[in-house]
Amino acid sequence: MRGLVCAIFCLMMTTAANAVEIEYWQYSYKTRIDAMEKLIEAFEAENPDITVTHNNFPYAQYRTKVAAAVAAGEGPDVVQLYYGWLHDYLAAGILQPLSQESFPHSEIEQEFFPMVGSMKSGGDYYALPTAVRSLALFWNKKIFREAGLDPEVPPKTLDELVEFAKKLTQRDPAGNITQAGLTMGPINQDHNWWREVLVRQFGGVPYNADNSKVMYDDEAGRAAFQYYADFATRHKTSVVDFMDKGEIAFKAGRAAMHIDGSFVLSFLKRTRGGRNRLEWGVAELPEHNGIKSNFSSYWVNGITSKASGEKKLAAEKFLKFITSPRAMQYWLDQVGELPARKAVAYRDDNRNHPEFGAFIRGLDYAHTTLFYSESAQRKTVVDMLDRIVLNGMSVDESLAIAAQEDQNIIDAALIEIREAAAAKESTGVSSDE
Amino acid sequence: MSKRTIAQKRAIWAWVFMAVPLVYFILVRFYPTLDAFSISLTDWNIVGEKRYIGFDNFVVLFNDPVFWVVLGNTFEYLILGVPISLLLSFIIAYYLDQIRFGHGFLRACYFIPFLTTAVAMAWVWRWFYQPVPIGMINLALGQLGIAQFEFLRSTTQALPAVLAPAIWAGLGFQIVIFMAGLRAIPKTYYEAAKVDGAGAWQTLTEITLPQLRPTIVFLVVISSIGFLRIFDQVYNMTQEGEGGPLNATRPLVLHIYKAAFDDFEMGMAAAQTVVLFLILMVITVFQLRVLRHDR
Incomplete structure (x- = not known):
């Protein structure tokens, strides 16, 4: 009799526990979806009482879907977001803070790369990355060889970059560039290269410490942008958006050098074989005045305000799992994105990897930009270059306009944040009473 | 009961x-x-x-220089697009109506672009317009020894370059409507004109065009609305769908889209939608009034 009661009780317990089902959302990207499916399988094997439903949406609709679903009390318990969206998500009340018990601050601060600090707001962490990305310089070994350069030696400094680019550029009899020395795509990754790398290398900083003021409208910023624009206007080694997109020109063997993120690796690896096979190498970004810098961006996972009770515990477990060293190594091997934990990234075979290595080494000195609106702020850099290249405006004048536009975006966003915080506070007080 | x-x-x-x-x-x-x-x-x-917030969105909008550039672009699409497309489609329909051999095939050729998805077409044209070494148009010009055009990378050429495939795509529809209009004109009018000794030009201006008036009104109104709402071509032919370079190709609908789904400023996007609505309404009413009046 007692055995039966016990058995029934146990059965009830397991069915109750089985009922914990959480939902995970990310945007549609083939390799990531496959990797996440595998991670979920492994997680469910370890935690048979938790089921994770995995949902994904095209990038274009992703943000809108998350915002609408969570506002309606539906959708994901654990959600993936771009680091730059954090302030939007906090203002909209989509995320809840990660508890100190499950995610001790000291552990995050010791084990993750320092840029994760930007996921902290008001003393709480809100999200953690599985993987991070950084920039590096790709070079085409075959073109180097043809130009009489050592195919194994990429440029180490910004001056060498110019010098190499000049040697590697080819033009038709009419003077049109048929092979670019260096790709130029401000709308792709170059705006990040300029903002966080060039500006710093020329002795400036892009924004002030609390990220409320544009600081690049000075001598350093001007010199940095002059350096960049010169590739198109003075050295004539590049055409802006040559062959539509730098990565395409590079992959087609029509550009000798290209700066891009680690996410391009998989695109470049899918090349056809044969005689014209693309031979490329990847190196750390060139330094200048002895200053090394890099730009890092990442996707993070957070727990939504919707998860509570059992679901919250399950969500925490799942988040812990997908940000564990094991998951990160798997992610690197499968997706090609860099581990967010130093210990994993610094493993010898990762750090010295012929492809990932340059990116991982770049993480040591990488900076993140806390965008208020990535697309709008990016556009200020794109337009800054277009005014110079297309309309012949001086760098000084164009930089001043861009700085003002950027500052306006920041000011508008800060007002909004302040208003949202005030609104939250007033509702918070009334619910306490 | x-x-x-x-x-x-x-x-x-x-x-x-x-x-x-x-x-x-x-x-x-x-x-x-x-x-x-x-x-x-x-x-x-x-x-x-x-x-x-009352009319704040409208105040901000009217003080935004980019909005006026965008509005200017929108009208440029309209002012270039409507006459060019109507003229082309009328000429093609007029002559297509007179041939019998290969008539069906030719008509299908003109109609196919209308059935093709705008996105696919925009991307093909985007590649046509590239500079050397890959852009088809510039490669051909190069062969002839003509300097290459900047096309999409020029603040002046980009808008017409984006407009061209939009006109081309809409041509098939306009041709079919024009042909239906031409067929509906009673043969007896032409016979009477012949008997009276009217020339081809006189027949065209005195019979064909006046008889096509309802068709022309319909097409002007429909294509005006179409060009004022241009979006797909611009979104797909410019870098990251920004309507660049330097906002040179950005139309109002793209501006609305960006406000709504990039910046999540739904109020601002709605305000622009209201502006677009008013423009469409005023233009349509004006066109109907002017073009429809009794002779």
Whole structure:
């Protein structure tokens, strides 16, 4: 009799526990979806009482879907977001803070790369990355060889970059560039290269410490942008958006050098074989005045305000799992994105990897930009270059306009944040009473 | 108990059948349209509360220099697009109507672009317009020894370059409508003109064009609305769908899209929608008035 009661009780317990089902959302990207499916399988094997439903949406609709679903009390318990969206998500009340018990601050601060600090707001962490990305310089070994350069030696400094680019550029009899020395795509990754790398290398900083003021409208910023624009206007080694997109020109063997993120690796690896096979190498970004810098961006996972009770515990477990060293190594091997934990990234075979290595080494000195609106702020850099290249405006004048536009975006966003915080506070007080 | 007349019964049935589309239109068309007016008076980021701010969105909008550039572009699409496309389609329809050999095949050739998805077409044209070494047009010009055009990378050439495939895509539809209009003109008019000894030009201006008036009114109105709402071509032919370079190709609808789904400023997007609505309404009413007046 007692055995039966016990058995029934146990059965009830397991069915109750089985009922914990959480939902995970990310945007549609083939390799990531496959990797996440595998991670979920492994997680469910370890935690048979938790089921994770995995949902994904095209990038274009992703943000809108998350915002609408969570506002309606539906959708994901654990959600993936771009680091730059954090302030939007906090203002909209989509995320809840990660508890100190499950995610001790000291552990995050010791084990993750320092840029994760930007996921902290008001003393709480809100999200953690599985993987991070950084920039590096790709070079085409075959073109180097043809130009009489050592195919194994990429440029180490910004001056060498110019010098190499000049040697590697080819033009038709009419003077049109048929092979670019260096790709130029401000709308792709170059705006990040300029903002966080060039500006710093020329002795400036892009924004002030609390990220409320544009600081690049000075001598350093001007010199940095002059350096960049010169590739198109003075050295004539590049055409802006040559062959539509730098990565395409590079992959087609029509550009000798290209700066891009680690996410391009998989695109470049899918090349056809044969005689014209693309031979490329990847190196750390060139330094200048002895200053090394890099730009890092990442996707993070957070727990939504919707998860509570059992679901919250399950969500925490799942988040812990997908940000564990094991998951990160798997992610690197499968997706090609860099581990967010130093210990994993610094493993010898990762750090010295012929492809990932340059990116991982770049993480040591990488900076993140806390965008208020990535697309709008990016556009200020794109337009800054277009005014110079297309309309012949001086760098000084164009930089001043861009700085003002950027500052306006920041000011508008800060007002909004302040208003949202005030609104939250007033509702918070009334619910306490 | 009075029996319903047949007419009454018919009316009831008509309403029964109309009820479904009517409900659909009210819910999916009219209600959101009206709602856009009220959203345009708020500050709303899709989540969270709508905050009433009066006409602030409109004030900000009218003080934004980019908005005026965008509005200028929108009218440029209209002013270039409507006459060019109507002239081309009329000429093609006029001559196509006179040939018998290969008529069906030629008509299909002109109509196919209308059936093709705008996105695929925009991307093909985007590649046509590239500079050497890959752009087809510039490669051909190079062969002829002509300097290459900047096309999409020029602040002056980009808008016409984006407009060209839009005109081309709409041509098939306009040609078919024009041909239907041409066929509807009674043969007897032409016979009478011949008997009276009228020349080809006189026949065209005195008979064909006046008889096509309703067709022309219809096409002007429809294509005006189409060019004022241009989006797909610009979104797909410019870098990251920004309507560049330097906003040179950005039309109002793209500006609305960016405000709504990049910046999540739904109030601002709705305000621009209201502006677009008013422009469309004024232009359409004006065109109907002017073009339809009795001779």
